[in-house]
Amino acid sequence: MKPASGKPQDIATLRARVAKIRLKGSGTVQAERARRLLLVYLETAAAHAVPFEDLLRALRSGLPALRIAGAELRQNAAQPDGPLASAACAAGCAFCCILSGRDGGVIAEAEARVLHAAVAPLAGALDGRDWHPRACAALDPQSRTCRVYESRPLICRTYMSKDATACAQIAEGIPAPGAGVLGVQGLMLAVHALVRAALAKVSQVPTYSLARISAGAADGEDVATSLRAARQTPRALDEERRRFGS
Numbered sequence: 001m002k003p004a005s006g007k008p009q010d011i012a013t014l015r016a017r018v019a020k021i022r023l024k025g026s027g028t029v030q031a032e033r034a035r036r037l038l039l040v041y042l043e044t045a046a047a048h049a050v051p052f053e054d055l056l057r058a059l060r061s062g063l064p065a066l067r068i069a070g071a072e073l074r075q076n077a078a079q080p081d082g083p084l085a086s087a088a089c090a091a092g093c094a095f096c097c098i099l100s101g102r103d104g105g106v107i108a109e110a111e112a113r114v115l116h117a118a119v120a121p122l123a124g125a126l127d128g129r130d131w132h133p134r135a136c137a138a139l140d141p142q143s144r145t146c147r148v149y150e151s152r153p154l155i156c157r158t159y160m161s162k163d164a165t166a167c168a169q170i171a172e173g174i175p176a177p178g179a180g181v182l183g184v185q186g187l188m189l190a191v192h193a194l195v196r197a198a199l200a201k202v203s204q205v206p207t208y209s210l211a212r213i214s215a216g217a218a219d220g221e222d223v224a225t226s227l228r229a230a231r232q233t234p235r236a237l238d239e240e241r242r243r244f245g246s
């Protein structure tokens with residue numbers, strides 16, 4: 001990923017920078033869509049005279065990326081023949097909460113803080129890891145429902161399947177068709193990557209491990225400790241984008 005030159009001092013220079021960034025994989029439909037939507041977001045912020053420092057804080061936390069992707073997800077959900085209409089997902093079906101890899105998903109800072117705040121009051125109770133060693137700690141091990149449903153990250157909202165048995169296989173590392181993350185998650189990651197490139201040398205734009213944040217909160221860690229421990233290297237965002245083709 002090549003950052004554009006010159007530090008952005010205001011929304012106009014930030015927009016100019018976003019317009020020039022070349023992300024690896026840029027030119028894909030998803031990456032160019034992410035750029036267009038981020039430019040519109042910044043234009044709207046300028047029209048509403050959002051103070052630049054406030055905008056920078058929001059960009060670092062991932063809020064714009066989440067709002068852009070959230071709007072797209074609502075559109076998907078409203079389509080009667082959209083991908084969500086054929087999902088087999090139901091309460092108590094939680095193979096998708098058995099998290100793969102060490103990190104179990106890449107989330108933005110805003111999501112990490114919301115997830116931690118929701119799980120922290122449940123510290124000390126039995127959690128998802130009492131059902132399966134790789135399950136998310138936010139899961140209820142008996143009902144196998146998410147205990148923080150309203151606070152779950154976008155990656156949880158976008159994972160769907162037409163077949164729960166495929167999810168059970170995937171959870172055990174056996175590839176199976178019919179389950180996966182909607183393109184909306186890739187859009188969020190592409191917007192976040194554009195923001196990170198636009199703010200290079202100005203501000204860091206971190207990502208966090210979903211699994212580590214929920215486990216830290218369930219184990220009674222304070223939010224600062226969990227954020228420090230769950231913070232990912234910059235490569236995690238690039239690898240996740242590649243995984244989702246964005």
Ligand code: SF4
Binds near residue numbers: 093159160162167
């Ligand atoms: S994604 Fe799979 S495991 Fe998760 S609720 Fe849907 S069908 Fe069940």
Ligand code: SF4
Binds near residue numbers: 145
């Ligand atoms: S936050 Fe909730 S939905 Fe997401 S992985 Fe954890 S238990 Fe599952």
